[in-house]
Amino acid sequence: MISxxxxxxxxxxxxxxxxxxxxxxxxxxxxxxxxxxxFAAVLGQGWNILGGYGGQYSFGHALFFGTGAYLQALxxxxxxxxxxxxxxxxxxxGVLVGVFVGYLSFRYGLRGSYFALITLxxxxxxxxxxxxxxxxxxxxxxxxxxxNRDPDxxxxxxxxxxxxxxxxxxxxxxxILLMLIIAxxxxxxxxxxxxxxxxxxxxxxxxxxxxIGVDAFAxxxxxxxxxxxxxxxxxxxxxxxxxxxxxxxAYGPAKSVEALIAPIIGGxxxxxxxxxxxxxxxxxxxxxxxxxxxxxxxxxxxxxxLFGVILVLMLAFAPRGLVGLLERAWRKLSGTRPxxxxxx
Amino acid sequence: MLKVEGASKWFGGLRAIDGVxxxxxxxxxxxLIGPNGAGKTTLFAVLSGFLKPDSGTVSFAGRDIxxxxxxxxxxxxxxxxxxxxxxFAGLTVRENIATGSHNRIRSxxxxxxxxxxIADRIGMTAMLDLPAAALTVAGRKxxxxxxxxxxxxxxxxxxEVMAGLNATEVATMVELIRAVRDGGITIFLIEHVMPxxxxxxxxxxxxxxxxxxxxxxxxxxxxxxxxxxxxxxxxAAARMSEAGSHA
Amino acid sequence: xxxKGSELLINRAQAAMEFLGTELTRYGWDTVLGSAISGVFxxxxxxxxxxxxxxxxxxxxxxxxxxxxxxxxxxxxxxFLWSLAGIDPYVAMLIVVPAGFLFGYGLQRTVIGKxxxxxxxxxxxxTLGVSIILENVALFAFSADERQVHVPYDLDGIDLGVxxxxxxxxxxxxxSLVITLALWLFMTRTDTGLAIRAxxxxxxxxxxxxxxxxxxxxxSFGIGVACVAAAASLLAPTYAVHPQTxxxxxxxxxxxxxxxxxxxxxxALVGGFIIGITEQLGRLYLGESLGLITISAIFIAILLFRxxxxxxxxx
Numbered sequence: 001m002i003s004x005x006x007x008x009x010x011x012x013x014x015x016x017x018x019x020x021x022x023x024x025x026x027x028x029x030x031x032x033x034x035x036x037x038x039f040a041a042v043l044g045q046g047w048n049i050l051g052g053y054g055g056q057y058s059f060g061h062a063l064f065f066g067t068g069a070y071l072q073a074l075x076x077x078x079x080x081x082x083x084x085x086x087x088x089x090x091x092x093x094g095v096l097v098g099v100f101v102g103y104l105s106f107r108y109g110l111r112g113s114y115f116a117l118i119t120l121x122x123x124x125x126x127x128x129x130x131x132x133x134x135x136x137x138x139x140x141x142x143x144x145x146x147x148n149r150d151p152d153x154x155x156x157x158x159x160x161x162x163x164x165x166x167x168x169x170x171x172x173x174x175x176i177l178l179m180l181i182i183a184x185x186x187x188x189x190x191x192x193x194x195x196x197x198x199x200x201x202x203x204x205x206x207x208x209x210x211x212i213g214v215d216a217f218a219x220x221x222x223x224x225x226x227x228x229x230x231x232x233x234x235x236x237x238x239x240x241x242x243x244x245x246x247x248x249x250a251y252g253p254a255k256s257v258e259a260l261i262a263p264i265i266g267g268x269x270x271x272x273x274x275x276x277x278x279x280x281x282x283x284x285x286x287x288x289x290x291x292x293x294x295x296x297x298x299x300x301x302x303x304x305x306l307f308g309v310i311l312v313l314m315l316a317f318a319p320r321g322l323v324g325l326l327e328r329a330w331r332k333l334s335g336t337r338p339x340x341x342x343x344x
Numbered sequence: 345m346l347k348v349e350g351a352s353k354w355f356g357g358l359r360a361i362d363g364v365x366x367x368x369x370x371x372x373x374x375x376l377i378g379p380n381g382a383g384k385t386t387l388f389a390v391l392s393g394f395l396k397p398d399s400g401t402v403s404f405a406g407r408d409i410x411x412x413x414x415x416x417x418x419x420x421x422x423x424x425x426x427x428x429x430x431x432f433a434g435l436t437v438r439e440n441i442a443t444g445s446h447n448r449i450r451s452x453x454x455x456x457x458x459x460x461x462i463a464d465r466i467g468m469t470a471m472l473d474l475p476a477a478a479l480t481v482a483g484r485k486x487x488x489x490x491x492x493x494x495x496x497x498x499x500x501x502x503x504e505v506m507a508g509l510n511a512t513e514v515a516t517m518v519e520l521i522r523a524v525r526d527g528g529i530t531i532f533l534i535e536h537v538m539p540x541x542x543x544x545x546x547x548x549x550x551x552x553x554x555x556x557x558x559x560x561x562x563x564x565x566x567x568x569x570x571x572x573x574x575x576x577x578x579x580a581a582a583r584m585s586e587a588g589s590h591a
Numbered sequence: 592x593x594x595k596g597s598e599l600l601i602n603r604a605q606a607a608m609e610f611l612g613t614e615l616t617r618y619g620w621d622t623v624l625g626s627a628i629s630g631v632f633x634x635x636x637x638x639x640x641x642x643x644x645x646x647x648x649x650x651x652x653x654x655x656x657x658x659x660x661x662x663x664x665x666x667x668x669x670x671f672l673w674s675l676a677g678i679d680p681y682v683a684m685l686i687v688v689p690a691g692f693l694f695g696y697g698l699q700r701t702v703i704g705k706x707x708x709x710x711x712x713x714x715x716x717x718t719l720g721v722s723i724i725l726e727n728v729a730l731f732a733f734s735a736d737e738r739q740v741h742v743p744y745d746l747d748g749i750d751l752g753v754x755x756x757x758x759x760x761x762x763x764x765x766x767s768l769v770i771t772l773a774l775w776l777f778m779t780r781t782d783t784g785l786a787i788r789a790x791x792x793x794x795x796x797x798x799x800x801x802x803x804x805x806x807x808x809x810x811s812f813g814i815g816v817a818c819v820a821a822a823a824s825l826l827a828p829t830y831a832v833h834p835q836t837x838x839x840x841x842x843x844x845x846x847x848x849x850x851x852x853x854x855x856x857x858x859a860l861v862g863g864f865i866i867g868i869t870e871q872l873g874r875l876y877l878g879e880s881l882g883l884i885t886i887s888a889i890f891i892a893i894l895l896f897r898x899x900x901x902x903x904x905x906x
Contacts, residue, residue, distance in 0.1 A: 057712060059656075059719070108895045113654040113715050117845055118894050124842055125887035132881040194446045194455070201443045204432035211392065211426070212495050213418035213447035253838055257723060264716065301730030301834075308724035315717050316706035 014275075018177055022170045031173050035241075037282040038176045039234060043255065044262030044274030045183040046231030051260060052268035053187075053196065054223040055203030059116040060123030061231055061259040063101065066250030068094040068232025070130065072239040073143040083158040087236050094232025095225050102224035106217050111206075120256075127251035142246030145239065158240045172241050179237055180275070183230045188271045190226065199223050200269065231259065261307055265314050267323025276322050281307055345370040345530050346422070346499055351390055351400035353383075360386040362554040363400070368499065373521065373531040375541045375562070378551035379575055384534045385427055387551070388501050391532075392424040393417040405498065418447060421498035425505060427534075429484045431476035437463065438472040440487055444494030459494060465527075466490045466520065482513045486520070493524060500524065502533040506540050514540055542566070550574065618875060625754030626871045632760035634867020635767035636822050640840065641847035641859040642771060643818030649854030650791045650811040653703070653711070656718040659841030660725035661816050665691055665823035666832035667729060670738045673827070680740050680827035681762060687820040695816025699809040722837065730834040739831040759828035766825045770818070771860060778856075787811055791854070843870075846890040852903020861901060 018034075025031060043065065051057045071093040075086035101122050105115055130137045137143070147161065148154065154163035160171030190196045201209040202216045210216050239245055249255070266277020285303040292302065318325050346368040353360045361383040368374045376384050389395040391402055393414035401410045404422050412420075432440050441459035442452075449455045463469050466486055471479065476487060485505055492500055502521070506514050518540050525531050535541050541548065541562060548565045550558040552574040558565055565571055572580055618626075640662060647655045668687050672678040678686070698721070706717045748757035778784035790797045790807045798804050830836075847866050851858025866886065873885035893900060 055712075057715065104891075104895055108898075110894060110898075112711055114894055114898060116715060117654070117849070118891060120842065121846075121887045121890045121894070125884055125891070128880060128884045128887065132878070132884075192452050194450055194452060197439070197443050197446055197452065197455070200435065200439075201432055204434055205430045207394070207414075208426065208430035208432065209443070210394075210414040211418060211424050212444045212491055213415050213423075214443070215413070215415045257719075260716075299731055300735070301727035304727040305724055305731060308720050308727065311723065312702065312706060312717055312720040315713055315720065319713060 015181065022173060028169070031170065033282065033286060035173050035176055037278045038173075038180050039237065040258055040262050040282065041275045041278035042176065042180050042183050042234045042237070043231060043259045044266070044278055045180070045187055045271075046227050046229075046234065047259040048227075048263040048268065048270075048274050049187060049190065049230065050223050050227035052263050052270070052273065053191065053199050053203065054220060054227075055200075056111070056220065056223070057116050057260070058119040058227075058256075059260075060119030060121070060256050061227075062251050062253070062255035063119065063123045063126055064094045064098060064228040064231035065235040065238070065255045065259070066123075066126060066130070066245075066247075067097045068235030069239045069245045069250050070137060070143070070235075072236045073145060073245045074137065076145055077138075077143050082156065083240060084156075087233075090236050091229055091232050094228045094235070098224045098228025099221065102221050106220045106224075123251050123253075123256060127247055130247040130251060137247070140247060142244055142249075145243040147243060159243070172237075175240070176237055179233050183233070184271055184275065186226065186230065191271060195219065195222060203269075257304075261311060263321075265310060265321055267321030270321075270323045273321055273323050280322060281310070284310065345405055346391070346532065347403045348387075348391070349401050349403075351387065351397045351402065353386055353390055353395060353397050359554050361390070361397075361551075364551070364554075364556055365400075366549050366556065366559065368530060368532050370498075370530050371525070371528075372546045373525050373533070373544050375545040375548045376532065376534045376551060377536070377538075377541060377548060377565075382551040382574075383554040384551050385503055388424055388503050388534060392422060392501060418495055418497070421496070422501070423492045423495050423497040423499075424501035425488045425492050425503055427503040427507070429481075429488045431479070431484050431487055433477040434475065436473050436475055437468060437479070437487055437490075440476050441490050441494045444491040447495035462490050462494045465523075466493075481508045482516075485509065485517070489520065489524070493529065497529055499530045499532065502531065502535075504534050504536060506535060506537040509537075518544060538566075614876065621752075621754075623872070623875070626875045627868050628751065628754050628756070629760065630868030630871035631864060632756070632764050632867070633871060634864035635764040636825055636863075637843060637847050637867050638860045638863025639767045639770060639818055639822040639825070640844045641851065641863050642774065642856065643815035643822075644844050645848045645851065645854055645856065645859045646818070647812055647815040648848065650787055651699075651808050653714045653718065654845075655812075655815070656715065656841065657698075657721040657725060658815070658819065658844055659837035659839070660722040660729075661691075661695070661837070662819045662823055662826075662840050662844075663729060663832060663834065663837035664725055665816075665820040666827060666830070666836065667733060667738070668820075669823050669827045670740055670832055673740045674738075679742065680824050681766075683827075684766075684821055684824040687824060688817045691820030692813040692817040694813075696809045696813035698816070699812035700805070703812070704805065704808060722841075726834050726837055733834070735833055735835075737831040737833045740827040742828045745828045757829075759825075762828075763825040766821065770821050771856075774814070774818070775856065783807075783810065842890065843886055846886050846893075848900075849890060849893050849898070850900050852900030855900070855902040858900055858902035 018038075021034060022031060043061075046064065047058065047061050068090045071090035072083065072086050075081040075089060076083055101119065105118055110118055131140050133139070148157040148159045149162045151163050154160055154167055154171070160167045162168070163171055190199075198209065198214045198219045201212075201214055202219050206216050235250070262277035262281060263274040264277070265280060266275065267273030284306060288303060288306050314321060348367070349365050351364045352362050364387060376387070378384055386395065390397045393409070393412050393416065396411045401408055403409065404417070404420060407420065409417050409420060409422070432443065435443075438456060438459050441462050442455040445455040445458040445462070449458055460469070460472065463472050466489065468483070468486060468490060471483065476484070479487060485508075489502070489505060505521075506517055509517060514537055521531060521533070521544060533544070545562045548559065548562045549556055550565060550568075550571050557570045557574060558568045560568075572584060640658070644655060644658050647653065647658075665687055668690070669680050669683045672683045672686065673680060702721065703714065703717055706713070742759070744758050746757060748755055748761065778788060786797070786802050786807055787810065789800075789802060790804055790811075794804060797807070843866065847862040848859060850865060851860070851862030866889070869885055869889065870882065874882035876882070877885070
């Protein structure tokens, strides 16, 4: 419906806009805002692969975020590894956990609500374990990475708090932007491949898919692995940016909720969905803080109430998310009949 | 092409199919009929890998496929449709069929192109871009067949593909099935719509209460007393011949 | 593997057995029994919470993720009734239970019923959304501080020999059993209860005989929340409440329901007691924090190996 040329142009504009944004924005607060938003988009894109395309809603995606984060932190903290080496192991660890949970869940045919529940249980289990296995994870105290103060070592340690002026201001921004671009590219590739076609078939009707040659188990396993990898990368970013991780942040419900809100509101099963959803949510959140901050003095919880309300409203009136709404608007404007489903 | 030997499947104390043996020769259209609850769909489920038989074997093109998973069996060339159609509701007709094409085709673009060709053969070109959920019952049945054909099968199992169709739609479907067979695909179908069975089948098997009670050319089957009893009840055959002799 | 290898394995196994033996007998019988008994008291409350959840699932076929936050909200209500109006938590039951029922009725009628469009995945997400809203309303309105009701008799009780049962625990057990009995009588002896069971068994058929299914859905949800409100009153004297309390209870409630079998009353009761006892024993042997993992472990094990639970139907 939205022709390929328009779509490519749209994406090009979006990417160019985000890449050049720092040149146009000098306010640190807005760069901070963009970093948080892009972070939510990466988290959401990871969830989207399993939940949006695969139709398996995970309520414990913090599992992958936390594993990626902890591995990234511990390998540096305990063994002095370079973050550039640690990140591959962090990714691998996240994927391994994904394979583990996926194998158990899919081998035993868990779907729908039961799958959501078991992911919740696994996240909680890891939460408890990370708090108790103090010798491994430092327990409730969390892991703090040494702050690097040497600007020459900024890239080597992947820390930009003390770096050359450009890196200091925009290093983290470009890091998360790069991660998002990779995540979206991976998602786009998957969506237009045979694997993607099989994944959505499994989502729509697993038995019918099996009957026409789709190995549903293998497809779901591949999906959870890719999803885990992308979500773990968000964990890696978090550790490099904040230099701290603890059980609550890693495996608590906050990240699990954050992972699913953006894609649901933005549009499940689309590449653009998590991105647009993240911008919408964080934008609305900022707006709320601006307008009500004076009255409520920044008391915590207000933004999440808003997100919850938006979530419920979206589910009620626009189950296909913002992308679905945009498509409907486009169709009305251009008067075209419904054509091939938009893969943007 | 397809050979079933002594297939049995029990569900707890219920004997769904019991020692069923049959063959489907290559290039033929073979039908399976019988009263409701006879075990026909259970047999199809066993053949296509959705159920494991408790005993017996299934061989396809000389190869033992008993107990293999459905997607493996499909890759080998045996594909089934479902009695209650299962379209991929959120996808378009083209995408539905293309998923079947992907059984043999790797490239997305090639699969979508192949889907168009299949749709053309089946007469669904006008509906290619409609969401599957927007189709009528007849449309969905045809989509189910199209999707199955797209997988490049050698044997097609059709489960009550005429159910819910009116007379015109049945006639169209009969034409379609003949064309599919003429295109080189062997057909094994479960059906209740007798005229279709009569006109299509080279051979008919009759299942009742989990066991085969008759097989042969459709004309013979229709007058076989055991078949009549299975459908109309005990003593019906005798009553009918009596009524006939009084006429 | 060879002789050396198998020798090593046997040594390791022996060491493990010895370790297990010392661990299990680390505590005397009376301590273990005492733990188990406090597990029974705790379990009775779990059973009550699970009863509401299993009723909602049995009738509406939805997994109510908001159940934990509803419990949390009810506990806040009990707390504020106590701190602002001096009402004893058990007396407060007379207020929060009907209020909970009305709130649940309204929630189902206006939000959950309207937004779910009948699709399972959507309803799941809607209840998740509701739980997010409720949790953060509590955070926003009441801050993250813990609130605890203090009753003058919370340290008095009966000496049972192996353990000392404080009055709140006894009240919890007694209250749960009474309420469960009342619920059972309601479901079996009243017309509404009959209608509820009819809808649970056969939705369309119930419509055909003239039962207002939407109304019954809302009533069932309301009863589910009423159960939770009752549980909140019973919990208040011993448990502090904070916005995250709901989240902690959700996993436990689901474990009980899945263990007992979705939709089974008996299952919720039996499951509640089993989980209560297991949790307390887990705490005893594994410590405060690691003890909680027994819940997750049981939950995962059941989902994988026997999703129907003890008394439920096969899914």
